[in-house]
Amino acid sequence: MAHSVILKAWKGLHATATLEDDGKLRFEGHDYNGATDFEYYITVSAADVPKVAAALGAGSDEELMAALEREGAAITQRGEYTWLRSLDLTPDLWSHRDW
Numbered sequence: 001m002a003h004s005v006i007l008k009a010w011k012g013l014h015a016t017a018t019l020e021d022d023g024k025l026r027f028e029g030h031d032y033n034g035a036t037d038f039e040y041y042i043t044v045s046a047a048d049v050p051k052v053a054a055a056l057g058a059g060s061d062e063e064l065m066a067a068l069e070r071e072g073a074a075i076t077q078r079g080e081y082t083w084l085r086s087l088d089l090t091p092d093l094w095s096h097r098d099w
Contacts, residue, residue: 005065007072007080015076017068019061025049027080027091040095042080048089055087 007015015029023046031038056067
């Protein structure tokens with residue numbers, strides 16, 4: 001069963017990370033600030049999830065999710081996609097903005 005943690009929930013921004021049943025790691029965010037709505041999905045392949053875990057000092061799936069929850073505010077402030085790219089990963093990105 002997929003396991004999700006909240007990375008950040010503040011002033012209309014809600015960001016989560018989910019370790020999917022197929023081993024992929026998905027970051028999902030929704031920013032509802034009143035004037036515009038923005039949402040995004042960032043997916044890390046199952047093959048790259050161990051690199052994310054290593055960057056956070058996590059050895060197991062449970063440790064990975066706990067580390068993401070603990071470091072979530074810092075990761076979202078930097079930007080999840082930017083942080084993942086700094087690990088030499090190329091995650092999939094989908095985003096949408098309503099004006």
